[in-house]
Structure formats: C-alpha cells, structure tokens
Amino acid sequence: DAKTTQPPSMDCAEGRAANLPCNHSTISGNEYVYWYRQIHSQGPQYIIHGLKNNETNEMASLIITEDRKSSTLILPHATLRDTAVYYCIVKIFGNEKLTFGTGTRLTIIP
Amino acid sequence: DARVTQTPRDKVTEMGQEVTMRCQPILGHNTVFWYRQTMMQGLELLAYFRNRAPLDDSGMPKDRFSAEMPDATLATLKIQPSEPRDSAVYFCASGPPSGRIHEQFFGPGTRLTVL
16 A cells, blocks of 8 residues: 655644645555544544545545645534544555554644 | 444453453444554554454464454454553454445444553
8 A cells, every 4th residue: 555644733723624635646546545533532533535536525525636646635614523633544445454654633723 | 323332441451361352343344353553553453354254364463362253243352461562542443345335433442551
C-alpha cells in the first residue's frame, strides 16, 4: 500500500471548515483513499473513501487531485465533537488490512 | 444502532497471567479484526478472520498470542503469559459481507495493563 504523509496537528475554529491534507504521491491506480478518525478514548471511525472522483457524505467531503497524488478531507462546519486524530489511508480495494500512520490531530477551537 | 462490543473494557493483571479479551462483532458481519494501539507503535493490525477462518495473523506474536472465533458472534484474543510490553488498548473491528464493505466498525477497545 502507498505511504501517506499528513501534518501532525491542526487547529480550526468552531463553525469553520476544517481542511485536512494528505499526500500520497506513490499511490497506484487501483488504490483507494480512506479516511478514519479516532476521538479520544474511542475506536477509530470510518469517515469516507474515494478512488478518483470527489466524494461527499453526511460527515465530510473528500477532494482528490486529478493526478491522485494528494487529497483533502473537508469537514464543512466543524464542531467541538470533531476534535480527533484523523487518519488518511491508501489501500487496494479488497485488501482488508488497514495500515494506520500517525494521522493529524485536529483540535477545534471554541 | 448496531455496535461492536468488547469485554472487559479495562483489565489490570500481573506479568505471567493469562488474559482473554472478547469481542462480539455486529450481527451479520463476517470479517473480524484485532488491532493493538500503543503510544510508541500506534495502531497495528494483529490478526483478522473471515467467516471465522483466520486469514492473516502475521502481526501477532505467535509465541504468546492466539486469536480464535469459536462462533460467528464471538472472537477472542488471548495472551499467555502476559508481559508488561503487552500493555496497550486492543480494538476489535468487524466488517460486513455486503453493502458498506469499505468500512470497518470498531469497538470501544480493551485497555490492558500488565504490571
């Protein structure tokens, strides 16, 4: 699976959009981008995934660049409950193993 | 709201003792994963099963760890004998056979402390 690079930490004001970047410059054509988050003292939670098109669900939006070498997770209106560690993971669909990196610690500021 | 459950939530034991952690996957899910999280190593996959059969346990120390699925509603992770370096939070996750197949649903974890 391709390696990902994320900033170790970010702050975002409550109510603003939180934009979390992820670099995956070695991504292969059949690898998907997945995002999970882990709120303190809880298990990780799936957020969203995508292959090459932008995706949106009730939690977030995922923007993948045209060359697929990077992506951005967008939380449109961040709340205090969005404070968590966010993990960007790249893997082949069908390979069920999730390899977690160090993620980005997102803090939402009141 | 279906959830993965894990017991116990917290376990404190002494070095050398046997530890058994249990996981109840979401009903109907056919894939079960065991992860371990420490400050130093982060989240690591230990083993996973599909339809109760072990598919990959390459992340698990074989000499002291064992994982089983006695039935579709129960997965166990056993450490015997336990060592202080096993202190970690152990997460179980399950995945569905269809529908939201891209997702793994995680339990709340078992915090293990080995003294």
